[in-house]
Amino acid sequence: MSLIRRVALTFACALVASAPALAQSNGVADFYKDRRINLIVGYGTGGGFDVYARLVARHIGRFIPGGPSVTVQNMPGAGSLVAVNHLYNLAPKDGATIAHFGRNIALVGALKNNPSAKFDSSKMTWLGSSSSFLDDAYILVVRDDSPIKTIRDAIDTDKLVLGGSAEGSTSNDVPVILRDTIGLRYKMVAGYPDSAALFLAVDRNEVHGRMVDLSGVRTIKPDWLKPGSGIRTIVQFGRETRHPMLADVPTARELAKTPEARALIELTELPYKLSRPFAAPPGIPPARAEALQTAFAAAHKDPQFLEESVKLGVDISPVSAQGVLDAIALIDKAPPDALEYLKKLFAADRT
Numbered sequence: 001m002s003l004i005r006r007v008a009l010t011f012a013c014a015l016v017a018s019a020p021a022l023a024q025s026n027g028v029a030d031f032y033k034d035r036r037i038n039l040i041v042g043y044g045t046g047g048g049f050d051v052y053a054r055l056v057a058r059h060i061g062r063f064i065p066g067g068p069s070v071t072v073q074n075m076p077g078a079g080s081l082v083a084v085n086h087l088y089n090l091a092p093k094d095g096a097t098i099a100h101f102g103r104n105i106a107l108v109g110a111l112k113n114n115p116s117a118k119f120d121s122s123k124m125t126w127l128g129s130s131s132s133f134l135d136d137a138y139i140l141v142v143r144d145d146s147p148i149k150t151i152r153d154a155i156d157t158d159k160l161v162l163g164g165s166a167e168g169s170t171s172n173d174v175p176v177i178l179r180d181t182i183g184l185r186y187k188m189v190a191g192y193p194d195s196a197a198l199f200l201a202v203d204r205n206e207v208h209g210r211m212v213d214l215s216g217v218r219t220i221k222p223d224w225l226k227p228g229s230g231i232r233t234i235v236q237f238g239r240e241t242r243h244p245m246l247a248d249v250p251t252a253r254e255l256a257k258t259p260e261a262r263a264l265i266e267l268t269e270l271p272y273k274l275s276r277p278f279a280a281p282p283g284i285p286p287a288r289a290e291a292l293q294t295a296f297a298a299a300h301k302d303p304q305f306l307e308e309s310v311k312l313g314v315d316i317s318p319v320s321a322q323g324v325l326d327a328i329a330l331i332d333k334a335p336p337d338a339l340e341y342l343k344k345l346f347a348a349d350r351t
Contacts, residue, residue, distance in 0.1 A: 028291045032066030035096055039072050040087060042080025042101035047195025048216030050074065051312060052130050052276045053100040056296075059305045063295035068096075076194055079169030080105060081116055088119035093281045095288030098127065100278050103271040104170055104346070106324065110331045113343045121328050123282040125289045126321040127296040130276035131215070134317035137236040137243040138174060138272065141217070142209030143202065144230045151182075151234040151250060160186040163198045163207035170271075171198065171211045173345060174237055177268050180341075181261040182235075182252060195220075202231075213275075214243060218313035237265075238272035267338050268345075273327055274319060293321045 041053040050072075057070040075083040080101035091097040108114055109121030140162075142148045147159040154160045164172040178184035189207050192198045198210045199221055214236075217224050224231040225245070236243060237252045252269075256262035280292055299305050300318040309316045319327075331339070 028287050029065035031095070031288065032064050032068040032291075035066065035068045037061065037064075037068050037070045038091075038097045039070050040083050040091075040097065040099040040101075041072060041074045042076065042083035042099065042105075044074055044076040044194030044196060046199075046220065048213045048219065048314075049080075049100055049102070049195075049276070051216070051219050051314060055305070055308060055312065055314065056100070056130065056278065056299065058308070059299045059302060060295050063298040063302070064291055078116060079165065079172075081108075081114075084109075085116075085118045087279070087281055088124065091281050093283045095280060095284045095292060098278060098280045098292065100276065102169060103275050103277060104173065106274055106277060106328050107271050107331060107342065108346050110328050111339070111343050111346055114346050120282075122325065125280040125282060125284055125292070126324040127278040127280065127293050128300075128321050129274045129278070129319040129324060130300065131315045132317045132319050133238050133272040133275045134315060135215075135243075136238070136272075136275065136315040137214040137246060138170065138211060138238040139214050139217070139233045139246070139249070140175075140178075140209060140211055140235045140237075141202070141224065141231050141233050143205065144232055145205075146208035148208060148234065149232070151184075151255065154185060154234060155183045156185075158185040158187075159208075160184075161208045162186050162188050163192055163201045163210045164188050164190040165192050165194065165198065174211050174268075176345060177265065178235070178237070178252060181257065181265050182255040183257060184235075211237075214245065215314045222313070238269050238275070263335070264338055264341060267334050268342070270327060270330065274324055275315075277324065296321075 039053055039057050041050055043049045054072055057072050061068050061070045075086060083099055084101050084105050087099040106121045108117050109119050148154050162175055172190055175184060175186055175188060192201055201207050202210055223229050233246055233249050235252060236246055236249050239251055242251055252265050253262055256265055278296060297320060300316060306316060
């Protein structure tokens with residue numbers, strides 16, 4: 001066989017081998033061309049999750065074959081369970097619907113003991129998480145004119161009044177964890193519809209304070225972080241060490257009453273490694289799932305995306321789809337007593 005014929009044969013074989021992948025890629029592009037992706041947010045407008053969702057929506061379409069547009073739909077309720085149940089059970093499984101929801105959702109679904117959670121975390125089509133909390137913290141902020149000046153005040157007295165949203169949200173659950181691990185004492189005024197309403201409640205002095213992401217404060221209420229703002233931070237959660245911006249504020253781990261309490265804090269902080277999760281329904285075509293996962297990862301490396309994230313003051317420290325699944329798998333390795341605590345914490349009918 002001549003050299004020319006051998007080269008021609010090799011080229012032909014390569015074309016045959018690549019044909020399925022090429023056809024698959026073209027099929028994905030054909031599906032998404034001129035299509036609109038619906039990005040559901042499990043919270044109302046004006047909060048941190050809404051900020052992340054709209055940031056991703058403005059950029060991810062550029063990295064999906066076919067260049068679809070992306071619109072955002074807010075679907076608040078039950079700490080984002082309403083949105084996740086809709087995504088898992090009702091949304092079309094064609095790859096044209098994705099969602100952004102609470103960081104506890106992966107844990108709630110994995111525990112399988114909340115009757116309101118109609119989904120299995122391990123079966124969702126995970127895209128990843130925008131943040132692993134590398135440059136963030138979940139903080140307890142209080143008004144300067146409240147009776148609480150330090151975290152010690154909130155442990156030694158019962159004067160603290162906090163605002164929270166729906167049962168199952170981190171604004172409600174983390175104070176419970178802090179009560180059981182560091183001795184936090186508080187009264188919870190729950191039922192605020194979203195983060196924006198909670199910010200307003202603090203401003204109006206309806207409550208003394210709230211739990212909130214540091215990144216959310218930097219984006220929505222940056223004045224709260226300035227000296228003399230009338231707002232102070234008294235404890236930070238979701239971090240192994242103190243955030244550089246909050247060097248004088250203790251972490252929950254530092255305040256744990258016992259080694260067992262510290263271990264429980266570490267387990268309940270696991271969702272913060274998946275702090276800003278995105279997913280699609282289960283069962284979407286594999287090629288489209290891969291395209292969405294690849295686009296999500298690519299967007300988070302894009303200079304335009306990163307430049308805008310800096311302007312917004314949000315933490316971008318992405319976790320891959322596989323990273324989310326690996327974190328969910330760690331739940332199965334937790335001590336039985338810790339798992340039992342989590343099941344009670346996330347049960348819809350807990351007292």
